[in-house]
Amino acid sequence: MTSDNTRLRIAIQKSGRLSKECQQLLKGCGVKLNIREQRLIAHAENMPIDLLLVRDDDIPGLVMDGVVDLGVVGENVLEETLMERQAQGEAAEFNVLKRLDFGGCRLSLAVAQDADYPDVKSLEGKRIATSYPWLLKRFMDKQGVKFKSVMLNGSVEVAPRAGVADAICDLVSTGATLEANGLVEADVIFRSKAVLIQSAAELPLAKQAVIDKLLPRIQGLQQARE
């Protein structure tokens, strides 16, 4: 990885729901990218921009630590990281530059199709598998329901069948993953879209100038799609 600190650094998801649309967004802004598989970094050919292709879960931290200047990430991952960092007394500052018009999803509780679920109180004392323990805990505390959190970074939807948990709390977009695993959405606990965030650190003028060029273009692209 180069450490040319005059080029604007933007972190986007390497592969997943947001990656295609992030790349298209930059392309739509006139940023010429040459993204090669297996590469963590891509240099724009026509603008002083370097792209970091990483796991979405790492993006909020990279921005909050000032490792990158900008990041595109789901509000779900952003809010989860924020809560975790605040609880641990770690740096958690950033600015939201723009709420984007893609990456829509919801973080939901889901249970087996044949489960008896009149309401969230039926999860009292149960084990819930999730990658979002802080968002889940905030919701359950508000509902006054005690539960046991089972932290899983992936394949959360398999947990009930595997006997590891009684319910799950995971992202739902089309609902195909839940259906394929014999689960039904029970309660929505957080609604999310992709957002463009900026590090709280003051930027050199040259980098700020690039952001000032990108933002109206993003605005224009979104308006054209409305």
Ligand code: PRP
């Ligand atoms: C989420 C979630 C499911 C899937 C649900 O993962 O964990 O696997 O999307 O989508 P569906 O309702 O359209 O089937 P995602 O890829 O967003 O996040 P991750 O890569 O960080 O796990």
Ligand code: ZN
């Ligand atoms: Zn992820």
Ligand code: MG
């Ligand atoms: Mg997933």
